[in-house]
Amino acid sequence: MESIDYLAEERKKAEFNVDEMKIVWAGSRRAFEVSDYISKLVADDPDLSFIFIECHRGIQGFSKEERTMLPRKELFKNTLRKSAYSWKHIIDHQLSEEEAERLRYFVDEPAFIDSHLGVFIPAIKGQGTKEQLKKWLPLAYKMQIIGCYAQTELGHGSNVQGLETTATFDPRTDEFVIHSPTLTSSKWWPGGLGKVSTHAIVYARLITDGKDHGINGFIVQLRSLEDHKPLPGITVGDIGTKFGNGAYNTMDNGVLRFDHVRIPRDQMLMRVAQVTKDGKYVQSDVPRQLLYESMVYTRQALVTYASGALSRAVCIATRYSAVRRQFGSQNGGQEIQVIDYKTQQSRLFPLLASAYAFRFVGEWLKWFYTDVTQRLQANDFSTLPELHATTAGIKSLTTTATADGIEECRKLCGGHGYLCSSGLPELYAVYVPACTFEGDNVVLLLQVARFLMKTVSQLSSGKKPTGTIAYMGKIEHLMQCRSDVEQAKDWLKPSAILEAFEARATRMSVACAQSLSKFDNPEEGFQELAPDLVEAALAHCQLIVVSKFIEKLQQDIPGEGIKQQLEVLCCIYALFLLHKHHGDFLVTGYITSKQGLFANEQLRALYTQVRPNAVSLADAFNHTDHFLGSILGRYDGNVYPKLYEAAWKDPLNESDVPDGFDEYIRPLLKQQLQTARL
Numbered sequence: 001m002e003s004i005d006y007l008a009e010e011r012k013k014a015e016f017n018v019d020e021m022k023i024v025w026a027g028s029r030r031a032f033e034v035s036d037y038i039s040k041l042v043a044d045d046p047d048l049s050f051i052f053i054e055c056h057r058g059i060q061g062f063s064k065e066e067r068t069m070l071p072r073k074e075l076f077k078n079t080l081r082k083s084a085y086s087w088k089h090i091i092d093h094q095l096s097e098e099e100a101e102r103l104r105y106f107v108d109e110p111a112f113i114d115s116h117l118g119v120f121i122p123a124i125k126g127q128g129t130k131e132q133l134k135k136w137l138p139l140a141y142k143m144q145i146i147g148c149y150a151q152t153e154l155g156h157g158s159n160v161q162g163l164e165t166t167a168t169f170d171p172r173t174d175e176f177v178i179h180s181p182t183l184t185s186s187k188w189w190p191g192g193l194g195k196v197s198t199h200a201i202v203y204a205r206l207i208t209d210g211k212d213h214g215i216n217g218f219i220v221q222l223r224s225l226e227d228h229k230p231l232p233g234i235t236v237g238d239i240g241t242k243f244g245n246g247a248y249n250t251m252d253n254g255v256l257r258f259d260h261v262r263i264p265r266d267q268m269l270m271r272v273a274q275v276t277k278d279g280k281y282v283q284s285d286v287p288r289q290l291l292y293e294s295m296v297y298t299r300q301a302l303v304t305y306a307s308g309a310l311s312r313a314v315c316i317a318t319r320y321s322a323v324r325r326q327f328g329s330q331n332g333g334q335e336i337q338v339i340d341y342k343t344q345q346s347r348l349f350p351l352l353a354s355a356y357a358f359r360f361v362g363e364w365l366k367w368f369y370t371d372v373t374q375r376l377q378a379n380d381f382s383t384l385p386e387l388h389a390t391t392a393g394i395k396s397l398t399t400t401a402t403a404d405g406i407e408e409c410r411k412l413c414g415g416h417g418y419l420c421s422s423g424l425p426e427l428y429a430v431y432v433p434a435c436t437f438e439g440d441n442v443v444l445l446l447q448v449a450r451f452l453m454k455t456v457s458q459l460s461s462g463k464k465p466t467g468t469i470a471y472m473g474k475i476e477h478l479m480q481c482r483s484d485v486e487q488a489k490d491w492l493k494p495s496a497i498l499e500a501f502e503a504r505a506t507r508m509s510v511a512c513a514q515s516l517s518k519f520d521n522p523e524e525g526f527q528e529l530a531p532d533l534v535e536a537a538l539a540h541c542q543l544i545v546v547s548k549f550i551e552k553l554q555q556d557i558p559g560e561g562i563k564q565q566l567e568v569l570c571c572i573y574a575l576f577l578l579h580k581h582h583g584d585f586l587v588t589g590y591i592t593s594k595q596g597l598f599a600n601e602q603l604r605a606l607y608t609q610v611r612p613n614a615v616s617l618a619d620a621f622n623h624t625d626h627f628l629g630s631i632l633g634r635y636d637g638n639v640y641p642k643l644y645e646a647a648w649k650d651p652l653n654e655s656d657v658p659d660g661f662d663e664y665i666r667p668l669l670k671q672q673l674q675t676a677r678l
């Protein structure tokens with residue numbers, strides 16, 4: 001049957017070339033082509049896009065929208081099947097690393113392979129010596145071993161230095177003895193650990209000759225490579241069902257305990273520190289913080305994932321807002337599309353702009369990460385603190401905004417957004433732990449705050465701040481300047497926006513530093529002022545995102561109308577933040593309330609400008625219907641018939657009379673009949 005495009009009229013309104021915007025979104029023509037090809041490959045191959053379950057009727061296939069109805073055990077087994085099938089495809093078709101990553105992404109089910117590729121391998125790469133890389137990476141790349149990242153324990157996650165697992169060196173046998181001394185030292189949460197991983201990078205306190213040298217990473221084999229049974233001394237299992245149906249439950253987050261498990265000395269990751277045969281602890285000339293390098297890698301990767309997740313929610317909410325109509329029908333005509341309500345626009349369009357903003361800051365962060373890693377290889381560690389603060393801060397900002405944004409998109413879809421078939425409840429449930437894993441978002445902002453306080457304290461010493469904190473070099477100007485905005489449209493100038501965000505961030509950091517200086521004990525002061533410090537850190541991170549969007553616009557961006565649309569989105573992102581954090585800009589004295597009102601006036605005008613382009617800007621994400629997994633977000637906008645059709649597929653609708661009628665409903669009804677007769 002030919003499909004009707006219910007959104008065709010919307011698409012005709014676009015004032016830019018959507019195909020060109022798809023390339024900007026993807027990052028390059030090549031990246032677009034790879035993503036486009038792989039997403040369609042996944043959507044068109046039932047072995048990748050469907051869930052197959054053995055039931056009394058034989059093997060039954062379920063679509064992605066139906067996965068929330070399925071039991072965890074079946075879903076998990078199906079994820080194993082898909083992972084094995086994907087791996088075979090990768091090998092058979094000799095996919096590149098980029099193509100393999102895209103395949104994993106578009107299959108869109110959290111799985112052990114994410115931990116293996118996203119944290120286990122980066123940890124070996126970051127902390128292993130050349131010999132260790134040579135031994136372990138080929139095994140890991142060929143999946144002859146499957147690994148996870150076992151850092152967090154039942155009693156400690158954020159406080160890495162508080163971990164309790166011990167690795168005690170035994171010079172007689174040239175081995176480490178890995179042990180879980182308490183219940184709280186049980187490893188708890190690592191993805192892929194519960195049922196799949198054969199190996200783990202285990203973080204443990206290194207003890208030689210009775211001395212505790214703090215946390216180090218060790219490669220530990222957990223399961224037999226023959227029958228997959230746990231090795232002697234190892235207790236391992238899954239930690240239980242997590243938030244939401246389906247969602248993150250395709251991942252086997254695990255628990256792990258060691259009872260004096262012995263591993264050879266050369267399985268300690270030894271780039272940062274070594275233990276010699278005679279038990280001597282030798283610190284390398286690289287900073288100890290490199291032990292945390294894999295967290296930096298994953299945090300930077302999570303920023304691009306944030307833009308991906310937010311763009312999905314925004315795409316669903318935008319298309320549905322154009323399809324949905326409420327009120328305002330005149331003379332029997334159509335009601336108003338809800339996307340035309342200014343309130344809907346003021347909630348939706350900043351999220352559309354945020355998706356683009358996060359995409360560009362993610363692109364830049366990837367470049368920055370690569371640049372710093374190359375410097376690290378050459379033993380230049382000068383930019384490591386900035387990289388740590390920036391990845392921590394931008395991961396925190398983008399994942400919080402994305403999780404909140406997905407939930408807002410669900411509400412923007414009214415009642416239907418609450419149905420699993422909208423795709424939004426599951427997207428939220430899968431996504432929201434990103435605010436916690438790879439560092440709780442508040443804990444990470446406190447790291448940014450420490451970096452900022454250090455920067456402010458070093459300003460008087462004449463040390464010139466560079467990179468993302470270069471703006472602090474203009475402290476004298478930024479502390480006393482005032483916005484020169486005189487009318488709403490003055491807020492469209494990038495220089496006006498940039499100075500506002502720089503002045504606000506500087507003043508908030510300086511205010512915190514001044515308050516801190518009043519405490520005799522700086523650590524006590526830091527604890528007391530933590531809420532203000534978190535806000536100052538957020539202001540700094542928002543400045544980075546805004547400035548990277550502005551920098552993107554300074555590049556040569558070809559394509560009809562593309563730059564104009566991005567300029568509108570950039571201003572929406574910045575002015576929305578200015579409006580939301582109005583108080584900061586006022587209290588720090590950079591703007592007057594009148595200038596704040598101008599910003600809001602300009603914001604409303606920008607919403608009107610973006611309105612005709614909204615559906616096409618969402619199309620530019622190039623999400624397939626399979627990847628969206630949402631009836632509300634269908635490309636053709638054919639929402640109502642499909643919602644109606646899907647409802648009948650619910651297991652409750654398998655029979656007109658539900659199971660339990662005879663036991664529980666009939667007696668009630670009979671009782672009412674008897675009462676009625678009385």
Ligand SMILES: CCCCCCCCCC/C=C\CCCCCC(=O)SCCNC(=O)CCNC(=O)[C@H](O)C(C)(C)COP(=O)(O)OP(=O)(O)OC[C@H]1O[C@@H](n2cnc3c(N)ncnc32)[C@H](O)[C@@H]1OP(=O)(O)O
Pocket residue numbers: 097098100101114115117118119149151152157158159160161191289290292293295296298301302305384385388436437438439440443447450
């Ligand atoms: C084919 C390819 C496929 C690729 C696939 C990619 C997939 C990617 C997506 C993956 C998807 C899903 C995976 C999700 C997995 C989730 C995994 C996890 O969650 S793992 C566990 C993560 N745990 C944490 O994040 C713990 C958070 N806590 C910490 O990081 C630290 O404890 C702390 C930073 C909060 C505190 O550190 P600590 O040493 O205790 O204390 P200080 O604050 O005093 O720090 C000392 C010093 O070190 C600096 N520092 C801290 N961290 C770092 C770092 N990471 N890098 C560099 N420097 C760091 C800090 O600034 C201090 O510096 P000073 O100069 O001394 O001030």
Ligand SMILES: Cc1cc2nc3c(=O)[nH]c(=O)nc-3n(C[C@H](O)[C@H](O)[C@H](O)COP(=O)(O)OP(=O)(O)OC[C@H]3O[C@@H](n4cnc5c(N)ncnc54)[C@H](O)[C@@H]3O)c2cc1C
Pocket residue numbers: 115119149150151152155156157158159188189190191248253433436437438439440441442443446530
């Ligand atoms: C789905 C999922 C997957 C995960 N995968 C892995 C994995 O593969 N490997 C692994 O090792 N771990 C993994 N984790 C664990 C994860 O990294 C930790 O849960 C995370 O680092 C937070 O630590 P926590 O649980 O100890 O939180 P806590 O630190 O106990 O946080 C609880 C509360 O205390 C607050 N808090 C904590 N410290 C401070 C402070 N200093 N100042 C102010 N407030 C503070 C936090 O903001 C939070 O509100 C995963 C977790 C989840 C949810």
